[in-house]
Amino acid sequence: MQGGIIGQANRTSESYKIADLRDRIDVIRIAWIADKTLDLSLPITDLWDRLIKADIIETYDDVEGPEKDESGNDVYLLNTKDGYTVEIIVNDKGHVEIGDIGKGNLPPVIRRIEISSTKTSITAKAIVSRLKDGTIEYYYKLSTAEDSTYTKVENVTENGITVSTGITEGSTYTVKAVAKNENGERFS
Secondary structure (H helix, E strand, O other), X not given: OOOHHHHHHHHHXXXXXXXXXXXXHHHHHHHHHHHHHHOOOOOHHHHHHHHHHOOOOOOHHHEEEEEEOOOOOEXXXXXXXXXXXXXXXXXXXXXXXXEEEEEOOOOOEXXXXXEEEOOXXXXXXXXXXXOOOOEEEEEEEEOOOOHHHOEEEOOOEXXXXXXXXXXXXXXXXXXXXXXXXXXXXXXX
């Protein structure tokens, strides 16, 4: 565990490197958006070509995706030459944003939770990106109850969860998912 001045310097240096990478990609992103405005047929692969030319990624093999997020946007992961993972988000109109940037692998992301219910049961499945050998935990509570009353669901399958014990007909429930792997955790 690093502490003191050396640890702080390392964290500051890493923050600087990430900010510099974000700025370099942002310059290319803005130029690509301007060109895309003039030529609507400009493909996203042209953005990757520009990132290759700028020596940020090596080849198309450094681009993973797209996956869809909860808003229906395409989400790509770029693996840079410097060992960073960069999330690139493209909406249906072609607008491009830079998302998370991290060294190595990024923590999982819960894109959305698909929920259905009957009068006496709840079924939920979290759609997760970047889980890689991780786990998903589910919790539920009566919507009007305090957050401290979330109950963990123990019987989780690859298809998500189904809860029927303790569900009261006519009541509204809130479902929460937590995705964890060696790179961190995220919750919905």
